[in-house]
Amino acid sequence: MTTEQWHKLGPVETLRRQPLQQIVLGELRIALSYADGKFGAIAGTCLHDGGPLGEGTLENDCVVCPWHGYAFHRHTGQCCTETTGAVPCFHLKEEGGDLYLALEPATPVVPSARPPHPLARDPERAPGPLRVVGVSTTIMNRQHPRFSTSDYLLEIALAHAREQGGAETRLLTLNELNFRACEGYYSKGAETCTWPCTITQQDADDQMQQLYEALIFWGDVVLVATPIRWGAPSSLYFKMAERMNCIQNQITVANRVLIRNKVAAFIITGGQDNIQAVAGQLLMFFGELGFQFPQFPFIAHSRGWTAEDMDTNVAQVRASAELRDGSCALAGRCLALAGALLRADQPAASTERGGRKAHPI
Numbered sequence: 340m341t342t343e344q345w346h347k348l349g350p351v352e353t354l355r356r357q358p359l360q361q362i363v364l365g366e367l368r369i370a371l372s373y374a375d376g377k378f379g380a381i382a383g384t385c386l387h388d389g390g391p392l393g394e395g396t397l398e399n400d401c402v403v404c405p406w407h408g409y410a411f412h413r414h415t416g417q418c419c420t421e422t423t424g425a426v427p428c429f430h431l432k433e434e435g436g437d438l439y440l441a442l443e444p445a446t447p448v449v450p451s452a453r454p455p456h457p458l459a460r461d462p463e464r465a466p467g468p469l470r471v472v473g474v475s476t477t478i479m480n481r482q483h484p485r486f487s488t489s490d491y492l493l494e495i496a497l498a499h500a501r502e503q504g505g506a507e508t509r510l511l512t513l514n515e516l517n518f519r520a521c522e523g524y525y526s527k528g529a530e531t532c533t534w535p536c537t538i539t540q541q542d543a544d545d546q547m548q549q550l551y552e553a554l555i556f557w558g559d560v561v562l563v564a565t566p567i568r569w570g571a572p573s574s575l576y577f578k579m580a581e582r583m584n585c586i587q588n589q590i591t592v593a594n595r596v597l598i599r600n601k602v603a604a605f606i607i608t609g610g611q612d613n614i615q616a617v618a619g620q621l622l623m624f625f626g627e628l629g630f631q632f633p634q635f636p637f638i639a640h641s642r643g644w645t646a647e648d649m650d651t652n653v654a655q656v657r658a659s660a661e662l663r664d665g666s667c668a669l670a671g672r673c674l675a676l677a678g679a680l681l682r683a684d685q686p687a688a689s690t691e692r693g694g695r696k697a698h699p700i
């Protein structure tokens with residue numbers, strides 16, 4: 340029989356002022372809770388991905404992890420959100436007005452049987468032809484859509500990549516995806532913004548997953564199309580970009596580069612000017628994620644500050660052979676660079692299908 344080793348945590352009077360707190364004893368993290376006149380102590384490191392349970396919240400006797408919402412019973416350590424898994428729990432005693440913790444856990448850790456999230460896999464390129472992801476960021480009424488000049492040019496670029504470049508293409512229209520805005524987990528601490536994204540792990544219905552799949556795993560090229568809104572990209576673009584912080588943050592917190600050998604380029608259209616500022620914004624962000632850029636990485640069109648005849652804008656863009664040619668040429672430059680990057684990295688990788696040259700265009 341072992342004698343329990345007790346560690347004095349402090350005065351009961353003080354410790355019961357907080358419903359949940361993190362106690363750090365060397366390597367040991369404890370989530371200490373107090374509710375309904377009783378203390379509870381469980382290991383403070385989340386079974387899921389190491390989140391600090393003591394910094395979470397208390398809900399119905401369960402300690403909810405601040406990172407992805409897994410919860411553990413504050414007395415037993417049993418997982419409340421899964422059918423399996425438990426963190427160790429610890430004995431406590433009160434003596435002389437102080438609270439003591441037994442340093443040996445009273446129960447063992449029980450791993451969760453839940454499989455890892457599908458996005459947690461390694462980003463390996465599946466063999467096949469070059470693949471182009473088009474991302475439309477323009478916003479419009481879903482029931483009564485209007486003509487979008489940036490979408491129009493994006494579709495031309497994708498058709499060219501498919502028909503002339505032998506690429507596979509996929510169009511993601513952000514206006515049709517239901518996804519939550521970034522909730523700022525990074526602001527709690529760099530480690531809190533995880534890959535897969537904290538929201539994606541919590542919310543299976545969040546459709547940002549489609550974008551992650553396309554950009555990290557499927558595509559070799561991403562073509563982002565945006566209108567200019569008050570001198571900036573579309574607000575939907577920013578909503579997407581904020582949710583992509585988790586991709587860049589992997590480089591910072593885990594030295595893990597998720598984007599390799601991928602190319603980005605941009606289509607920017609607007610009634611007023613500021614094309615260069617919008618392009619600068621996009622180039623900086625996608626560069627930070629790890630994308631490469633072709634020579635002349637964007638095409639753009641704007642009517643300029645003094646042109647208020649926006650009713651003629653659509654007609655002008657539709658009639659412009661230069662913009663059509665420019666969209667095709669942009670797709671061609673992207674495919675040429677993506678092919679060169681893949682060949683340089685994997686000389687044996689096949690980018691041909693059915694005997695047809697996939698690139699260059």
Ligand code: FES
Nearest residue numbers: 385388390404407
């Ligand atoms: S680390 Fe705790 S829920 Fe993911």
